[in-house]
Amino acid sequence: MPFDFPAPVVRHQAINRDHFLLTLESPRVARAARPGQFVMLRTRPGHDPLLRRPMSIYRVPPSGRGQVQILYKVVGSGTRYLSGQAAGARLDMLGPLGNGFRPPRPGRRPVLVAGGIGIAIFPFLVDRLLRRGSRPILLYGARCRGDLVALSYFQARRVPVRLVTEDGSAGARGLVTRLLEPILGGEGGEERCELFVCGPSPMLRAVGALAVEAGVPCQLALESQMPCGIGVCLGCVVPCPADADGPLYRRVCTEGPIFEAGTVEP
């Protein structure tokens, strides 16, 4: 069940020029949240911008202090205003929302595939996976070295990380699918895997298609323009494979944001 209350900003750290880690206090959201869920956050009071912004939950720190963390990149006016909110400010927060990730199927090693700021959804999932004794690995692609963030989180937990950048400034040069192909091709022997994917739509399409072709289960975390977050505005829909009655759409906010590859056409 979601909650809607003003949440005090506890800390707001700049990670680099345009990436920030926001820590909010909200014991109710912290208790209820599951990996893959999101919150709707007002970035500043008033009518500019009018709508809240959907934000993945980065982590619920296990300190037990009822905190919720959000990692975001400044991409427009809403996130620009948000980046100016200092400790002590109170931000209207609605959540937790959405379905969240399904646990990996038994016997499958989680392979996390992140593109750009899509990385923000994974630490919360990794916290849970490690607690269950799962051994996830991370394939992480970004435009350039400066867009690779949160690496220390994974390194500190000895999660194997493979990097790729479009300009070659860190890791291999190219797209994240380049890292994925050998894994889907059976690298690592008999061990079977399950993909957890978050990133821009072209990446979700490409990775989803590879997974379907390889017969590997794959959960896609979608992003969308989302006015309400609670299933009523019908603005955030994603196209799905058409059926006999024509085109079909699903709401990213309440039927997602996590969808099985092959069931949506992001």
Add this chain to the structure above:
Amino acid sequence: MKTPRRGAQGAPRGAGAVDLSVTLGPLRLKNPVVAASGTFGYGTEFLPYLRLSDLGGFVTKGLSLKPRRGNAPPRTCETPAGMLNAIGLANVGVEAFLDEKLPALRRHDTVVIANVFGETQDEYVAVARRLNGAPGLHAIELNLSCPNTDKGGIAFGVSPPVVRQVVAAVRRAAPGLPLIVKLTPNITDIAVAARAAREGGADILSLVNTFLGMAVDLKARRPVLDNLAGGLSGPAIKPLALYMVQRVYREVDLPIMGMGGISTAQDALEFMVAGSAAVQVGTVNFFDPKASVRIVREIAAWCRKEGVRAVREIIGALRLPPGAPPAPRAV
């Protein structure tokens, strides 16, 4: 009825309880705040955030004869103090509403209004006939902004003769339900459409629906919305809507549910002073799901502070300067 808010000892707050009830022709509301169609789902979506019984009422998502899946995305776009939407009238259809949605609403003490649209006059009539007599349904609201496929896709609401005809046909099809007619602002003079709705037999007018608009993606040289055009709503349209409400109030003798960008009690009260007997709140439900009940509370608080014993006293209380033209048309 008396305002339900009471102090810790159970005594009414303030000097006297405020009467928030309003009556619009055949429809009585416990307070003047109604959640608007398309922003409130089928009501139950808001149960985590509020009690439906604290609202004057709510209007369902627009219902058609058959379910509709709506337009391809992108369907919405944020604009300065507003948003555009081109959802494409997606809804579960009238049968699923009656079977699955309405029964769950009967235990909530609020006024349930079904919004109705069709692509033809026959479809409006068929939906209204199906709803007539449904237990737990209190009124229907006709959405006249839907394109009329028999008339080349021009919205029903822009042609006064068509408005009169559709309203009269629905009036006959659903004689047992108060009939609210929701007017489009995308017309030269909304008072003409308002008069046509009255002649067709409307009990209540609701205005305004969204204003047609568009947004451009400059880099791609493309419209942002897949549908090209969408309906503009939110605080950006409030002055436009307020003007139209006072104009219809002075021109047409029917009770009005005013709407357009209301996000605070002050906005709501301004609409009431301009002639609205009740207000609908829409886009605010998207960015503040508790807003509708907050507005009810704040209206009561304002009345107490201003010494207004019954909120209905302020309906149409706008003071006009002496010698003001009765119906200003040009500025």
